[in-house]
Amino acid sequence: MLNWFPENVSSFGGDIDSLFYLILYITGAWFLLTEGLILFFLVRYRRREGRRVTYYHGNNLKQAAWILIPGLIVLLLDLWVDFRGAEVWAKIKGHMPASDLRIQVTGKQFNWEIVYPGPDGKLGTADDLQMDNELHIPAGKVVRVVLKSKDVIHSFFLPNLRFKQDAVPGREIEAWFQATKPGRFEMPCSELCGFGHSGMGGQLFVHTPEEYEKWVREHWPEK
Amino acid sequence: MATRTETLTSTGIPSGKVGVWWFLASEITVFGGLIACYIVVRLGSGGWGEATTHLNFSLALANTFVLLTSSLTMVLAFAGVQDGSPKGLRISLLLTILLGLIFLAIKAFEYAGEIREGFTPAAGIFWSFYYGMTGLHALHVLAGVAVNSILLIEALGDILRPNEHRVELAGLYWHFVDIVWIFLFPLLYLT
Amino acid sequence: MTGDGHRPNYFLVWVWLLGLVIVSIMASLLLRKSVAVYLIFAAAIVKALLVAINYMHLKYERLLLYALAIVPLLIVFVLLFALFSDFVFHG
């Protein structure tokens, strides 16, 4: 459909976009209905000499039905959006799919410190490797991110992966995403974090499996 | 030249009392918010049992009795207004003010003791909440003492006559400050 | 306004308040922590009610003033309940 959004390369990105469009259709319909009705009434019932206004206070149930019924429709549509939303939320933030790649991302005033677990797959071991502002992940695999922060609140934002999660100092927040297509994308910070907030960010490299293997061998040669 | 708006009260409750109760409603949310944060952060971070042992329990106990008694003298002051005995009103008001000052003195003494032992507000999260809550409460006690003093001066100068209902309003505020302490004392000292 | 004839016995209320303070201290010294906490806060609530009803004359006031005392408490409990899941259970 229309390309307002950056290119979506995320496994759950489609759900978010489709939910967005669902809400767009519902609210778009209400928008046209209400604004159209207002314009029509303004033109149709503008002041003309000699035309008497119909005295109509709408306080008894019969007359008030004119607004209660549309209100009920709004309620039903709201509930529909709620249930669809609950589904998608549970899928994305509700549970954590298993993954063998856990990367630690630490926000600090004005860059992302990204620590890779290395071959042993565990963080905090000797073979960890830290790179600033560069996140290398294989396409098609679930990647888990452990978000931490050294000073203030930052927000890890991957527009193309439809992913965003605040990094709060004093807490370790785990989240996941899965890229579906290789490419080079950006990962800005989307929470005000001081004078260097504008420009804080880095590059997300989504590699094909072969490229990723090559990259791993480059950085852990002795393996 | 303030216009005396006749208190044409449509609901029969004097405007002063409605106004003070609205003020107390917002004050309940202030102290309620602060106490809710204390409870939640304390339960979330392993109880602070050790830190509470450094508090001076006996001084706090004395303060509790002082404040409860000041509530009694405050309500006796209003009884003096109802019975129309200016002497009873003045004595009770004076006692309430004195008890309020004693509370503040004990509090200051307690703070001094704790700071001397090195437990300043920057000593940790428990001490932040301790000084935050008891400090804000002490400020409210100070404000109450100021209000009661103004009423006492007016009573002594015998110009309180038209505004005697203000003694009850000051009483409402004072009892509220006492109720806050009724919850602060166990939260800080007994658990 | 509060009738001159029947007025709560302020001294008796005062004695009750002191008594409850002593009870809660005994509870905190003698009983186990988990049991003592309930007793202490029950005593605190009773004391608060005693002061509110007798000293603040809520006993004689109309519904409006009761609402002004109860609604803010409900609001504080809504906030407390929401904060619990974020800070106590560390979700």
Add this chain to the structure above:
Amino acid sequence: MKIFSTDHKTIAKQYLTLGLFWAIVGGLTSYLIRWQVAYPDTEAPGWGFIAPDFYNMLVTMHGTIMVFFVAMPILLATFGNFLIPLMIGARDMAFPRLNRLSVWVFALASLVLLLSFFVPGGAASAGWTGYPPLSANATYTGVNWGLNLWLVALALEFVSFLMGGINFLTTTINLRAPGMTFFRLPLIVWMQITAAVLFMLSVGPLIAGAVMLLLDRVAGTTFYLPEGGGEPLLWQHLFWFFGHPEVYVIFLPGLGIVLEIMPVFSRKPIFGYRPIIYSTIAAGMLSFVVWAHHQFLSGMDPRLAMPFSITTILISVPFALIVFAMIATLWRASISFSTPMLFAIGTLSIFIIGGLTGIFNGSAPVDIYIHGTYFVVAHFHFTLFSATFFAGFAGITYWFPKMFGRMMNETLGKIHFWLTLIFFNAVFIPMHFVGLGGMMRRIANPMQYEFLQPLQPTNVFITLAAVLLIVGQIPFVVNFFWSLFRGRVAERNPWQANTLEWSAGSPPPHGNFERVPVVYRSPYEYSSPEVVEDWLPQDRPPEPSTAARQ
């Protein structure tokens, strides 16, 4: 002495003066912000370079000034103070001296905020929401006294509006004229007291939070600093627990103004007086349990997000009912397009867009993407701007004769309306798409990000439209000051409206009414079958034989 008067009308004008002054300052900050976003690191004409931390200060001050020093004083304090006593038939507020104290505490708050611009380190720059640890430790933003004064100014502003709230509620509860039952109160009075209740019951926790933040900054406590055992998320809960009822505190009076003006210029009773009141009360209560939709991604427990997402989307129902009621008022009416009516219809049509975009933000999964982007900025400008400026201009133009005794000029008013409507939409409709493109809020230079390059032409367009929007306000300033002295002298009831303030003089004398009016009917008896004219003031005694016409 006029300045130290306790007359609610003078106090209302003092609030209006302060509000309009701050509106100019707020407008200046928005010009500088938009210039930096459109042409990063170039000299803004009339100002010069804008450094990144200066930009953060501008953004922080724009939010703080517009919400707390323009919207609240004009919508709540000016219209509330001026209209509540007049509309319920009282001579003045219940506590005139407390009312005077509230405007002076607000003036002090304004002074403190003004001072915070000139202290070393500049004014606060941690966002108008002031999230710790960024706001709790001076080293993170480099702003020390600026942020302390910001907190003191906010605390004073809260105290001032608490006093105002006490006055509004006690006056409406106690000083209503004989016959003025609660269900004969004009809707703007209902909206003002609902807003006052919302404010008074929600500001408490934030006052506690502000005390804790001030202690963190000054006394070295560690409420919000994790290294000292504190919890940064605590502030977000306390702030937004107040923040969301606060945006309804701002919006409801604006809605009340529109609900007051529409029946007058449609010559038709407002549709569904009681459903509107029940919807307002329902929306008020719901507004206390929606706050955490600001924190879906803030590290809050994900299980908590769903209940708040549901309550947030459900709050659209009461407001939808009110919007439908307003549209139904226009049905079979006799609409005359004077300036107040134009602005009222402008408010309604713009609020509809604002309300609808709220559903996107309310739905938690969609919020994952659009949280913290310009889509949110566009959303809250459609709701807050419509209430503050469109409804505010409608109210000022409509009650100008009652406040100052002279009419505002119609042609200047219409020019100002069309300029504001067109340029407002030109600024904020494209902003939705910039937001969907992923542009984050509060970034000084979007050119530093590759994926934002295609959005830059839209940003330039928005900036030019914003400049024209600001220029479009000149007709109002001219109209306001010209009409003050040279406007046509207004009689008691220029719009032939029913509410009580129109039976007092223009401007009403001290004490408002010669004798306290007696109320016989609801305020919206327009085109009532009982009388020949198409309006029937609340305080006109019913004729002995109500000659029922056709």
